[in-house]
Amino acid sequence: MASDPIRILQDLIRCPSVTPAEGGALVYLESVLTEAGFTVDRPVFTEAGTPDVENLFATIGSGAPHFVFAGHTDVVPPGDEAHWQHGPFSGEIADGMLYGRGAVDMKGGIAAFASAALDFLSEGGLKQGTISLLITGDEEGPSVNGTVKLLDWAAKKGHRFDAAIVGEPTNPQALGDAIKVGRRGSLSGTIIVQGRQGHVAYPHLAVNPIPQLTTLIRRLTAEALDAGSERFDASNLEFVGLSVDNKAWNVIPAEAKARFNIRFNDQWTRDTLEAWLISRLEEAARGAIEFELDLEPGGSESFLTHSEMLIGTLSDAIEQSTGRRPELSTSGGTSDARFIKDYCPVVEFGLVGQTMHQIDERVAVEDLVALTAIYRCFLDRYFA
Numbered sequence: 001m002a003s004d005p006i007r008i009l010q011d012l013i014r015c016p017s018v019t020p021a022e023g024g025a026l027v028y029l030e031s032v033l034t035e036a037g038f039t040v041d042r043p044v045f046t047e048a049g050t051p052d053v054e055n056l057f058a059t060i061g062s063g064a065p066h067f068v069f070a071g072h073t074d075v076v077p078p079g080d081e082a083h084w085q086h087g088p089f090s091g092e093i094a095d096g097m098l099y100g101r102g103a104v105d106m107k108g109g110i111a112a113f114a115s116a117a118l119d120f121l122s123e124g125g126l127k128q129g130t131i132s133l134l135i136t137g138d139e140e141g142p143s144v145n146g147t148v149k150l151l152d153w154a155a156k157k158g159h160r161f162d163a164a165i166v167g168e169p170t171n172p173q174a175l176g177d178a179i180k181v182g183r184r185g186s187l188s189g190t191i192i193v194q195g196r197q198g199h200v201a202y203p204h205l206a207v208n209p210i211p212q213l214t215t216l217i218r219r220l221t222a223e224a225l226d227a228g229s230e231r232f233d234a235s236n237l238e239f240v241g242l243s244v245d246n247k248a249w250n251v252i253p254a255e256a257k258a259r260f261n262i263r264f265n266d267q268w269t270r271d272t273l274e275a276w277l278i279s280r281l282e283e284a285a286r287g288a289i290e291f292e293l294d295l296e297p298g299g300s301e302s303f304l305t306h307s308e309m310l311i312g313t314l315s316d317a318i319e320q321s322t323g324r325r326p327e328l329s330t331s332g333g334t335s336d337a338r339f340i341k342d343y344c345p346v347v348e349f350g351l352v353g354q355t356m357h358q359i360d361e362r363v364a365v366e367d368l369v370a371l372t373a374i375y376r377c378f379l380d381r382y383f384a
C-alpha cells in the first residue's frame with residue numbers, strides 16, 4: 001500500500017541525505033505525493049558561504065483552513081558505520097525496531113504524517129480546506145536555506161497557513177508524553193575586559209583584566225534571571241568559554257574575554273536581556289573596570305503558542321489513540337518551529353527522542369504505526 005508508514009520510512013532511510021545532501025529523499029517524497037494528487041514544488045535556495053539546499057512544498061485542496069505538516073529529510077552523519085548493529089541507511093527491521101539514521105529525527109515523523117495524509121485523502125476526508133507538507137533539507141545544518149526561506153517563498157505564492165505541526169521527536173519516554181508548545185529563546189555574547197599589559201614584578205604599572213573579568217562574571221551569576229513562568233523553566237545564563245591570549249609567566253595580559261549563552265523564557269526579549277546585562281555589568285564595574293559587551297547577531301526570541309484549536313485538537317487525538325493526555329512542554333533546544341511561528345500557530349509532536357543522533361538510531365514499528373494513527377485522528381478532527 002502506498003500509504004504504509006513502515007514502507008515510506010524504510011524508503012526514506014535508504015536515501016543517504018546527510019545535510020546538505022538531498023540523497024534522493026525529496027525525489028522520493030515528490031513521487032509519492034504527486035501520485036496522491038499533491039502539487040509539488042522543489043525550490044532550491046542559495047546563499048553565499050553556505051551550501052545550496054533542496055526543499056519541497058506539496059499542497060492539495062484549496063482555501064481555508066490551511067493546515068501544514070512540517071519537517072526535514074536531512075539527517076546528521078552516522079558516525080562510524082561499523083558501530084551500527086544494522087546499517088545507518090539500511091532501514092532494517094529487527095525485534096520490532098526499525099533501524100537507521102533519521103528513524104526518529106525525523107524521517108519517522110515524515111513517514112507518519114505523509115502516510116496519515118494519504119490515507120485521509122484517499123478516504124475523501126478533505127471536503128474543504130488545504131493540506132500542505134513543508135519539508136526542508138537544511139535543519140541539521142546552518143538552517144539558512146531551509147524552512148525560513150521556504151516559508152517566505154510559500155507566502156509570496158499566496159499561501160496563508162492556519163496551523164502547523166512539526167513532526168520532530170518530542171516524547172522523552174513514550175508516545176503521548178509531550179507536545180512542544182513553545183521554545184525558550186537563545187542569546188550569545190562575549191564580555192571583553194581591557195586591562196593594561198605590564199611586568200608581573202611591577203603590577204602597579206599594569207591593570208590585570210583577569211580578576212576584573214571574574215568580578216563581572218560573579219555579578220552575572222550571583223542571582224537567577226527569573227524563577228520560570230507558567231509554561232517555561234527558569235531562564236539560564238551559562239558561561240561557555242574563557243580566554244586570555246598570554247603564554248608568558250611574567251606578563252600581566254592586556255585583555256580577557258568570557259563567552260556566554262542565555263536560554264530565556266517568555267519573561268524576556270533580546271532587548272530586555274541586553275539592558276539587564278549592561279546594568280549588572282556597570283554595577284559590578286563601578287566605573288573602574290573597562291569592559292565591552294559584544295552580543296552575537298542571530299539568536300532567537302522565545303515563543304509560546306496559544307491556539308486552543310491546535311493544541312486541544314492534537315491533545316484530543318493523542319488521548320484518543322494512546323489513552324494519555326500529553327504534557328505541554330517548552331523544554332529542549334531550538335527547531336524550525338521558531339520560523340513557522342511567524343506565519344501561524346505551531347506545535348511540535350513526533351516520536352520518542354531517545355536514540356536521536358545516536359549510533360543505532362531506531363524506532364519501534366509499533367510507535368511509528370501509532371504516531372500515524374494520531375496524525376490521522378488529528379486530521380479527522382481538524383477538518384471535521
Ligand SMILES: [Zn+2]
Nearest residue numbers: 105106139168
Ligand atoms: Zn530534527
